[in-house]
Amino acid sequence: MYGAGDVRVENVPDAAVQHPTDAVVRVVRTCVCGSDLHPYRSMPAGSGPAPMGHEFVGVVEETGSDVSTVKRGDFVVSPFAFSDNTCAFCGDGFHTACVNGGFYGAGGVGGAQAEAIRVPQADGTLVTAPVDENSELLDSLLAITDVYLTGYHAAVMGKVDERTTVTVIGDGAVGVSAVLAAKQLGASRIILMGRHSGRTDLGREFGATDVVAERGAEGVAKVRELTGGEGSHVVLEAVGYLPAYEQAYGVVRPGGVISRVGVPQYDEAPVGFGSLFGKNVTLNGGPAPVRAYIEQGLADVLEGRIEPGRVFDRVVDLDDAAEAYRAMDARESLKVAVTP
């Protein structure tokens, strides 16, 4: 990406093993993330180019000398962040804070919207899947590298269970994934706030019991009405803009939880007596430690319990990556897969 709206597909040096703990993976399928749209909208011209993409499934091509858990030819899924899976923070289940970890497309590590990618900390990061590159499960496997397990992280941090009423803010791919995750964790009442009927329809199929199209004060009033005036035990915020945050503390029940997985596009926000403190509201969430959940997610996909890949409504060739961004930015597509 060269700047806002300026995505180019170019030849770069081949991905190669640089450290003994690296692997190189040939990308079979990748995609564009909602978070990729943030720079697509705001990246200053001239500040790039930046390699893009952090979601992929693929086949191991080469491994460094210290890599022992994957080998050439293995089909693998990768969390959107790499991690050693052995440090104290990984041990806590917060792999996105790994002391040896990082994010694709940053710090000299390439992006996944590419033919191949270098994976640092391959032993701690990559998980093999017993499928081949023609599998019908590719979309769902790709979904567990980020979007579905990001929604799942929101639901886990929100402590969703069968006793909680859940409100999901945002009908993007993460939002509807959060609905599916809340359903998996047992929630029986799931309110989805969104106004794009194609997306909220998928949300209903994933488990939403109510859809609220209104926003702002009107949307808050509607959710409060649906919850007998009490508010929602858990709010999963899957947008990242301040109005969504404000909506969240408007609908949350006293003592409830606002769990954020939309990357905040703001630094400061209300946290005082009138927003969080007075109601004893818990605010949490962050970059999903997908590695902590991916083995369970993989089993759920392989055994057919979930079909998170349904968020993909289009696939393009790598050469058409710019079109994938355009279509998602224009909301013509919910989520676009990209095949190298």
Added chain:
Amino acid sequence: MYGAGDVRVENVPDAAVQHPTDAVVRVVRTCVCGSDLHPYRSMPAGSGPAPMGHEFVGVVEETGSDVSTVKRGDFVVSPFAFSDNTCAFCGDGFHTACVNGGFYGAGGVGGAQAEAIRVPQADGTLVTAPVDENSELLDSLLAITDVYLTGYHAAVMGKVDERTTVTVIGDGAVGVSAVLAAKQLGASRIILMGRHSGRTDLGREFGATDVVAERGAEGVAKVRELTGGEGSHVVLEAVGYLPAYEQAYGVVRPGGVISRVGVPQYDEAPVGFGSLFGKNVTLNGGPAPVRAYIEQGLADVLEGRIEPGRVFDRVVDLDDAAEAYRAMDARESLKVAVTP
């Protein structure tokens, strides 16, 4: 209180039963709260007078016709907020959000820095204690009406247990109470950030294993050093000013909890990627639902397991209430008890 720095003791109409669910309690001992110092520092002249005080123990003088759990002559302790103890939010353990509840000194309910006080929702609020007004436990009983159980709430929301490293920010009465509470919940490593040695000494007696006198970036670096560079699992923020909040996200470990019980004197604060989100930090806390904890606190005091009344270092007569405020504001006293 008539305005900042302007506390007067005046004759007002006697407290009386107004609703069938009310009781009138003769105040045996009350005190000044750290939160009372906020208006003492900032209340605009002419916006008062406001009745003050919300912590008290006393003897029931009169009860409304619907009151059945306490009777004239009972010695009682009262949480700093009244509540029906039956609504959905009370059922959740968040009595400070009670639909029929409220705070003393507001909305037509008198303050506790008085000879007597009307207690709404007496059945849901008051808890009898098997002592008389000459008990040597009066200070500790008074401490469980707010200050100790506010520290306890911080520790509960912070999920303190024997595996968590705890950092307490603030060496005021709530801060040292939070140390005692963290110790009660099993924490073995408790770092107290404060620089008034008389107070931090009490903190050490209550269970603090380390004291950090430095503030700001220097204080953050010191706590990080003490925690092997990893940060503190739990931060109990018992101050309420923005620098304390900033210190909190500086010292918290990825995936950790910042639990606030200092009433925020700010509305907006950093919550973005660089403060809370990137580290998956949980922010919670709020007005302590003392009613949820007071029976356990009472048992702990009566059976000698804790002595939270040690936060009181002075007692004055009600006529000298202004002096109590002055001494606490000037940090000459940690917490001042007041006897009518």
